Amino acid sequence: MIRDALVVAGKDLRLEARSRVALNQVLPFALLVLVLFAFALDPDRGVLEEATPGLYWVAVLFSGLLALQRSFAVEAADGNRDALRLSGLDPAGIYLGKVLAVGAQLLLLEALLGVGVAVLYTTELDGWPLLLATVVVATAGIATAGTLYGVVAAGLRVRETLLPLLLLPVLAPVLIGSTRAFEAALGGTPSEGWPWVGLMGVFALLYVVAGVLGFGPLLEEA
């Protein structure tokens, strides 16, 4: 299973390296969201600074959606679903591979966005351990839940509208948790943030298990 996961993750990442969709489209989109928020909220700097963690994670969520859509769009093409079923790959491995690939792309995105936020919103980055831990579990949550719901929506004509409808309510706790944890880190009270990391960890664990068990059966129906 792990071996298959690495093969699939490698394939997805190589695909991204060749097509550069995340780099050329998703990242600019995320930056654009940040800029738009700055326009929409009162230029009064105080408001923007307070809202920064939330805005950052909203931008990450939207970008994550795009990355997930892309991850499944490539499999929707031309008989790839059948080919995956015939390939001899362990479905749980395929799931984990896709999670790893999306997760990696998200981490890169979050790092770059973090720089963007620090610059555009002149935030000071404090409380490193908590910030890093939050980023890791939140990304895990988005990737694991997103890949599972992605395969539920995959292969359907309505995939593009169905996936956000399914995924965003499910990811609400991740948004709440990551924002609160960031606020705690940046506000100098990290002890308030760690319980959130724990909650998101549980979330990611739940979805990894659900994904590993459910991906295979869900891949079956053509």
Next chain:
Amino acid sequence: MTTQIASTDEGRPSASAPEAPTSTGSRTTRVLGLATLVGFALLVLFSFVLSPADDNQGDAVRIMYIHVPSATLAYTGCFLTTLGSILYLWKRSQWWELVAYASAEIAALFTAVTLATGMLWGRPTWGVYWVWDARLTTTAMLELLLLGYLAVRRLPAEYSVRAKRAAVIGLLLVPNVIIVRQSVQWWRTLHQKPTLFSDGLDSNIEGLMLFSLFLGFVVLGLFFVWLLIHRFRVAWLEEQIADTGLDAAIAERRAEAGGVDAAGRATGPSAPGAPTLATGEAQP
């Protein structure tokens, strides 16, 4: 009429009704329905006339008798959906899948009622229609999660595709609600901001108010069951309609071959050596 096929993937309820039913009513539902109606009448009596107005909230508190039971039943319905989804995935039981579906729809209804009555209660009590408190926010999220489940269950696709995917969503409903609830509660209570929102359910609920609330639970509970039975039956009939006789479909399929093939021989049921329909029907 459907035909039983040996060892299909899903257990199908036998559609051996001699004729299509014209309604989903039965003695059970009629009794239930009557009891519910009577109960509603009693509830109106108790909640509007007999029970006292609250000291703090005045008459607005009467909405509680609908609001609180609605909320409880909404969550109960959600739980039933998850249970049904688990049993469908585990035992391939279509009966439970239909329970899950019907339950989700009714839970969505009750959630909407909860939110609406919550807003009606909020306006006179706190002056606003909505507050982002733990309970209301979680209920709003529940509604969104249920709508997601229903969207998948209603996809234009084959039953087995819809049911399996919806079941996975349904299975995750309860865990999702728990996680959402937890995060929203922490969010709204960890920072003790002064809030106008008081629960309304203080400990001095007693006497007639308590009884009215209890009556509300009973009546709405009956209503829930009545709706569930009807919705289940409608859903079952929906699936039966799409299920035409397999033998007929097979015969039609074979008849496609009627005519002459490239080598100039007649193919199809009349061709020599072709499997006859009797062979098809004789399959165990």
Next chain:
Amino acid sequence: METQLPDRPSGAAPVVHLRGAVALLGRFPALAGVDLDVDRRRTILLRGPNGAGKTTLLRTLAGLVPVTDGEAVVLGVDLRRDRRAVRHRVGLLAHATGLYDDLTVTDNVRFWARAAKARPEDVEAAMARLGLDGRLAHVAVGRLSAGQRRRTSLACLVARRPELWLLDEPHAGLDQDGRDVVDRLVRDATAAGATVVLSSHELDRSLELADEVVTIAGGVAHREPVPGPSGRGAPGAGAEP
């Protein structure tokens, strides 16, 4: 060329054994009671009008489509019980390419080969046989012509060295060279111990290859001897429907 697949004793069970197999696509009985027996190392040609069920039959043999009635045993695997077990032992060349357009030919073949746990030397050999190891190796699949994509799909199949080859109109879209390559591949495959079932509308070429011809119509199969002087003989063992 390649090493032989392990030999089975003569009189062994057929590679494909279907009796009254019914396969549903949704509620539509695409296969309405198919009887088919295929022995090892044989090449079977499926023919029939469009919509008759040829593609569904091939996909069923690959273990992709559930069989709801009758008997269906492929490579010793009972498809009604666990059709997934047969998948890694067959190779299916479908109408769809099954390739990632943004990846190069080499990326694609290597990925699918690695997925199937094929040997690296088989990958090289497959690409060479299909003429993909030169200039085309590093071209993105999306920029290839239809025929070149077909060759890439074939390379993915060849690299897996499956015991049962299922080819859905393999000659379609290929130029003369390509068709010659396909024919040679099929002959070499059966010589090495594999079995081939292919569907085609190109009867002239396919009849040269085939040992037996099966006509599919209305979801049912009819076996017949290969007609004419170019035919290779009478149908093999297997019950008449």
